[in-house]
Amino acid sequence: MMAYTYSLILLFTIIICFIASFDKRILFNHHFGAFVKSAILVAVPFIAWDVWFTATGVWWFNTDYTLGIVLAGLPLEEWLFFICIPFSCVFTYFCFDKFFKLDWLLGFNNIIVFVSVIICSVIALLHDDKIYTLVTAIATITTLIYLHFIAQADWIGKASLVFTILMLGFIPVNGVLTGTGLETPIVNYNPQDFLGIRILTIPIEDAVYGYTQFLLVLYFFKRFKHTRDENER
Template sequence: MQQYTYLLINFFTVIICFIFSFHHKIKFNRYFGAFLSASLIVGAVFVIWDAWFTKIGVWWFNDRYLLGIRFAGLPLEELLFFICIPFACLFTYFCLDKFFKLDWKPLPEKIFVIISIILALCIAFWFREKIYTFITFLSTACSLFILKFLLKVRWIGKVSFVYLLLMPGFLMVNGILTGTGLESPIVNYNPDEFMGIRMLTIPVEDTVYGYELILWNIFLFQWFKKPESASMVEVEA
């Protein structure tokens, strides 16, 4: 059963969200196409990043917990991760945004983004010899700048709050992947390539990596959702 561990983590992460997607008050299933388009595009970028880091030994995977099927050097389960995790996060964001008013006022959000960018750039510069830390914090700073000041999105504060609410689930899922409750980690990290600060067994960089992943998934989901929503209105009319 050990070889199914990572696969089961993906399954249990997504299954409840998937079932409730069809609930008549949520109807997230109407946007499966938008989600899939967004997750495949964002996932492609992160898979390239993932494959590169795996190749140069920033991290590697424990075959004991894998089916043994690999593409571009990555386990099948790792590829599914970039669909299952965004699905659970996007579904949660969709529901909370639908039923609660979580919008931030423009000024506090702008201040939050500016502070986040400066902090991320400082960490990236300070740990510039640690490739995981450097690239993760630098790319996140760039993503925040692009989304807020070039693409003019108005939901970064809202997404950040939802991501904070998702932290218990993140700590559980990523905790197992990094060794919590297991004899050895599913994902192992080269200690020379990250800060060395962990939450339980989870490198701090993982939380930032996940944050950037979700930001771009939500941006593209919103982009693809608009034409779908318009066509649904036309059909209902």
């Protein structure tokens, strides 16, 4: 049973959202194609990042909690992670955007971007010897600058609020992956490569990493969805 731990975490993360996608009030299933394309597109650099960090020992996996299928040094479950977790995140955003008036958050775009970029820049400069911290900070800075100044995305405030709410699910899910409730963590980290600041057992970098991944998947999802909507008119 222990070998199914990572798989079960992914299943419990996605199953309710997947079933709810077919609800007539939501119909997120109409956008599965847009989601899959966006998730795969973003997964490519993130999986490359994952493979690199695993190969260099920044983090590693306890295969006692996985099915034992390994591709490019990553458990199969880790590959599925880049579909399952973004699915739940984008689905949640889709529902909040559909049922709640969140336009008042548009006014927070500037402050969220500027504060986040400044904080990440300072941390990157002060901790350039910690590779996980540094790469995460650079990825977040680059993503926010692109979305805000180039793509001119007006939904960053909304996405940030939704991600804050998603933290209620992120903490137990990522908590188990990083050792909460287990004898040993599923994902282990080299203490020399990150700040050492944790939310329970979760490195703070994981939360920022997840935020950046969410923003990028959401960006491409909106683009693919818009193209589909335009073609159907």
